[in-house]
Amino acid sequence: MKGYKMGNGQSRIQKKNKDFIMKAALDIFSKYGFRGSKLDQIAKQSGLSKPNLLYYFPSKEAIHRELxxxxxxxxxxxxxxxxxxxxxxxxxxxxxxxxxxxxxxxxxxxxxxxxxxxxxxxxxxxxxxxxxxxxxxxxxxxxxxxxxxxxxxxxxxxxxxxxxxxxxxxxxxxxxxxxxxxxxxxxxxxxxxxxxxxxxxxxxxx
Amino acid sequence: MKGYKMGNGQSRIQKKNKDFIMKAALDIFSKYGFRGSKLDQIAKQSGLSKPNLLYYFPSKEAIHRELxxxxxxxxxxxxxxxxxxxxxxxxxxxxxxxxxxxxxxxxxxxxxxxxxxxxxxxxxxxxxxxxxxxxxxxxxxxxxxxxxxxxxxxxxxxxxxxxxxxxxxxxxxxxxxxxxxxxxxxxxxxxxxxxxxxxxxxxxxx
DNA sequence: GTCTATAGTCTGATAGAC
DNA sequence: GTCTATCAGACTATAGAC
Incomplete structure (x- = not known):
């Protein structure tokens, strides 16, 4: 299974982490809006570190746009x-x-x-x-x-x-x-x- | 007229400036929510300086609560x-x-x-x-x-x-x-x- | 009462070890 | 891929001159 890629070129882990981030980001953005939401919160909510968020997405704005x-x-x-x-x-x-x-x-x-x-x-x-x-x-x-x-x-x-x-x-x-x-x-x-x-x-x- | 006080102990100018602030704060807070709103914006919108805002109100939160x-x-x-x-x-x-x-x-x-x-x-x-x-x-x-x-x-x-x-x-x-x-x-x-x-x-x- | 300057903190994003 | 450390800029609030 190791190294198995999804159809869109992402591994299982990548897809799972992206999902965690999107789910956490939805929680935060839906409550506080874009400017009222902080990456720190989204990181905490998703269980990932802040730099790790920005490994999966180029910026805070990119997460919001994708949502x-x-x-x-x-x-x-x-x-x-x-x-x-x-x-x-x-x-x-x-x-x-x-x-x-x-x-x-x-x-x-x-x-x-x-x-x-x-x-x-x-x-x-x-x-x-x-x-x-x-x-x-x-x-x-x-x-x-x-x-x-x-x-x-x-x-x-x-x-x-x-x-x-x-x-x-x-x-x-x-x-x-x-x-x-x-x-x-x-x-x-x-x-x-x-x-x-x-x-x-x-x-x-x- | 100079030195005339309103019933609640505020001068005309004080009342007028407070009104400017409240009006500007309403513009900003109603759009971006509390955390998404910045004092800089409210200051600019009201025509007063940022420290001057905090002369009339003890904090950003106080403005929001009063609104x-x-x-x-x-x-x-x-x-x-x-x-x-x-x-x-x-x-x-x-x-x-x-x-x-x-x-x-x-x-x-x-x-x-x-x-x-x-x-x-x-x-x-x-x-x-x-x-x-x-x-x-x-x-x-x-x-x-x-x-x-x-x-x-x-x-x-x-x-x-x-x-x-x-x-x-x-x-x-x-x-x-x-x-x-x-x-x-x-x-x-x-x-x-x-x-x-x-x-x-x-x-x-x- | 209003300003400039700035303290102290937070925030988005990057560098670099592992 | 994930972390710690950290930068540069933005933020709330205060100090102190006038």
Missing amino acids: LSGLLENWLDPLRSLNSEGDPFEEVMGYVRRKLYLSKTLPKESRLFANEILQGAPIIKDVLKGELKYLVDEKTKIIQKWSDEGLILPIHPYHLIFSIWSLTQHYADFDTQIRAVLTNEKPFENASVYLETLFSRLLKPS | LSGLLENWLDPLRSLNSEGDPFEEVMGYVRRKLYLSKTLPKESRLFANEILQGAPIIKDVLKGELKYLVDEKTKIIQKWSDEGLILPIHPYHLIFSIWSLTQHYADFDTQIRAVLTNEKPFENASVYLETLFSRLLKPS
Whole structure:
């Protein structure tokens, strides 16, 4: 086994250590943002020494960029699969469910994204104005059509998308506040039921 | 006029400089969080020298704490005035309108709050678990009663509050993302109409 | 009250032994 | 590949002149 290389030219150990670093970096960057995060913390959290971090990555910024770019695909995919051929309400609700699932399973990634946006999106601004805007423009056309045809209630398609983003991501991003208020409940389980009701009343023709 | 003191023992100039500092600090802290913000930036932004900042405030942390505590009253008040004697839908909608107005007029304060929550609320956790939780517990009882009596549609009162928080604050906190997608629109004006529709369909008995 | 100068600490990154 | 040692710059905060 010794000397065995992975497909991308990295040994098992290299891959494992890179994973440790990425996991630790996600912990720290998602909490404190880029400038508030220190390599010392990430080193400690990952169990590696600070110079060793910089053996695997050229700089602090490189770690941060790699985290963000790994995140973006995950973030855009749920909207991509909204299908113009499907049942209108189920398609929108499917998007809601996928976004809520992301918030539940990847809350730190959600907070990393939130931190980036709060700072004015210095790194991903181009993606937002390009790929994201293009995707939203496409999908809102579909929603507008459904709305015009009476398959769902009349709705502002862009703000519908924004409300899906806000309602689902809130459970990850403001987790601390929600748990401070809800002491005896599992937030995500009731959120799931609540959002079904909300979007049903918002969109289903009666 | 020379030597005139304000009621709290501060001269006009002192008050004015403190204001400059607080305004600059809000700009910086709301973007980068506490640890990501540097006194140099705040000094430059406020037009004062760095040692002069520390003449008015004992430390960087003191500036941050004063910003947060000044914010909290603003943040809790809109919920406080939800009145059990009023018209149920109008009372909830009034809360939505007040929160959206805060997001529109104080977006930086909203992002300062978001940053504090993302970091696990190290400073205001006690307020969240105390004052905020108490307030939410009280108001959700009122909403539950309205719901039980059929004055509004059946609803999970806590998640209704969360959805009001998320939908209104999103327009301030994720402003960068929204403006990247919506290039030809004034977000807050359409948000106002959209949220009227959303909460009307969600709550009004038909 | 405001400044320059600087103390003392922290931070990202590098050098070099093993 | 990983470590110890350390550099150069940045950071919060203080001292002391004016």
